[in-house]
Amino acid sequence: MSDPEMSIAVLIADDQALVRCGFRLLLEIEPDLEIVGEATDGLDVVQQVRRLRPDIVLMDVRMPRVDGIEATRRIMSLPQCASRVVMLTTFDLDDYVYEALRAGASGFLLKDVEPAILIAGIRAVHAGESLLAPQVTKRMIETFLTRRPAPDRAVAAQLATLTTRERETLDLVAQGLSNAEIARTFVVAETTVKTHVARVLLKLDLRDRVHAVIYAYEHGLVAPRELR
Template identity: 50%
Template structure:
């Protein structure tokens, strides 16, 4: 089955460009378009896309609030990939905190966009971990600290969370810890459940905001 995508951007030329890039792939199909976040929920319910490629800044309902509404009202929700002009932007960070699964710059190469769609669909790796670290450092604060202390991760789960924050995939974590991939998946699932995180992006943001994972001088 192909990955189905809904494109949401107030610029027709941007939507046309993204559509052309995606529809050149045999495993991806664009099922719809919207020019504003206000149209997202009805289209998601109607079309049931796997991924919503969402602009952040739109005139009626921005991508942050549209993300919140989709995740609150649609079950199961699609993956949400924020497509934005600015990398170090508080809007991007707020969209990730609202539940977006990752973000991509509009100036990204076509191959990067295709990779991002596939990666957020698979959900077993963090998209652009260095950029997420930078955003957490700039805008994160430490509001989640007490909450993370209360979840009582095991020592192995804590190690897995730190490796997730570095951007390692499940397969890479398994190789580093010399354990099976299914065991890694179980640990990741336990981390997400204990942190009440929708996905690994939300878990990693919570880890940075709490100070559980820190950004040291070499960026790790």
């Protein structure tokens, strides 16, 4: 049994019973993960999130009635909702990545991901980290190659509120570096980097690291060739 004060509450949303069962069997053996419910379509998952308030929602993209992207958008609009959404899909659906992240998803993984990576990813997202499969990140950045933005005065004003170190932190986050990697780059403690990241998110009114990446690429702050 997991400690209810320490466990991460997970809701599984997929219209295929076999998939839901597989994820449940995989995750429920972890002492810090608790499966609090299963949803079979987009409307169902929104209702269950409202009732159960899970920490993490594993969300399929394609579901009946309401798809995973719209369901994510509705979940993010729920009052005082602290749930984080991790989208799970097959490789041929990665064109949905951008819309899913814009809708409020905190991560995006492929369904053939290694179990250990999925479990570590759930823990990372719960801790406030971003989660993007390398293939997904590559396709998303390729998309931004065709979307070079026009100069934006409002964005320039926002960026002017960042210190030099905070701007450097944003650049490295956008390149996909973890807090530990950024700490090694700056030769500082990881807790210092966490503070920089938190200030960047606050000043730019961004929800999490995933949306910091989107912000940076949307506004041309980081060139795609810089991605690690």
